[in-house]
Amino acid sequence: MSRYSAFSLLRGAFNGQSHWKPAWRHPDPKPHYDIIIIGGGGHGLATAYYLAKVHGLRNIAVLEKGWIGGGNTGRNTTIVRSNYRQDALHNFFEFGLKLWHGLSDDLNYNVMFSPRGALTLGHSDADMVTLAQRGDAMRCDGIDAELLTRDQVAKLEPLLDMSRTARFPIEGGLIQRRGGSARHDAVAWGYARGADSLGVDIIQKCEVTGFVRDGDAIVGVETTRGRIGAGRVGICVAGHSGHVAGLAGLRLPIESQTLQAMVTEGVKPMINTVIMTQALHCYISQSDKGGIVFGGDPDNWPSYAQRGNPMIMENAVAQGLALVPALSRLRMLRTWSGVTDMSFDGSPIIGETPLPNLYLNGGWCYGGFKATPASGWTYAHTLATGKPHPLNAPFSLDRFERGATIDETGSGPMPSSR
């Protein structure tokens, strides 16, 4: 693999940029791999990359039913942050945030990570107490969090409606300055290029249709491109975890729901940070192209439809306009949606399953993108060693029956109430 650099770009200027080569191969599947990862999204590709890079394994395949990065990796709002209250969550996501900060260098691929700050607004005294508590919990573990006054918020985001008659009055906020956003496609492509260069076979248009079993143990997969044997198999298909695990006869603590997002026409810089709120479920940021990216609630009923619902869209936009009235002048360009794994405590699942050799990474709810590096790192550890990494040990599949759920919002075991 040739390295990308300013020098190679400059040299390309003199040869018509003819030095560009495909960033990964299109190999045919081999009869057997040591590890098969089902799902070529950011998480699956990151897992393959770290399996090769950190654990020195080479005989690895990533099977993707469509094209890589075409699922939720390409459908999210690209927010990166680690501002959770609970230890298990903020330690996991902070490990990921640290990887984000060195990711472009590590991959030799510009993922356009932009740590512009992740700002959570508070709309009442109660919100501010909750935000202070969350910030304190983070700072106890050495994670940056800064409580902001009303004036500080107004200075940071001058277009917010700070009036006392605002529909959602703003009392202050909590900012994580090292948070921000990244270019989602580049994350998938960068990991794919890195994994491929270390010998990982990325096999696209290859859908898993069943599992090959030896007693209880999983020893391979049936695919649309034939049977492929495997030492270990890792499911990494968030959104469709229930379906794929169902092929192995498992029922998961997951219900699939649609989550939609939308983007306006491009305008000059007007939103400086990633704006979220403690009381609403609306998040706003501005892409590098200038479009204002909106996200809102999941559609709170089960669906695999990959298309959104106008009720939810209207809700998200109404909240966004109430916070930043100037947005009302913009035209919406595109809306899209993805299928999310809504887990029963709002936290992901990474670890073993009851079936030997079969592992699961899923349940990302609406927060999977920011986890990509940490998810890949810890899942690679789990697949390479057969045991969880300390950071993903709390996110085991059996935590529900043990009563050890990780419920950040405290809303109980109902995916539709997140």
Add this chain to the structure above:
Amino acid sequence: MMQIACPHCGSRAQQEFMYERTVDSVVPLDAPTDKAMAALFTRTNPRGPDDEIWRHTYGCRAWMVVTRHRVTHEITAVRAVGPEVLP
């Protein structure tokens, strides 16, 4: 968006309804622990039809079982909830 045919009110817009849970996640009072755990914390989550409990919250407030396809959203049956419908 969906139109849901409430057994009491007729066809109404989806905004009037709330999704509750799937029928197989209702825990019978005499369920053994493993069955209760499975009902509370797991779902079949099929990429196809499933039986779901919805409520006409902003209408007559009655519960109903909706048989609905998870990909096409096509509704093939709506039944009022009664002892013969739920476990």
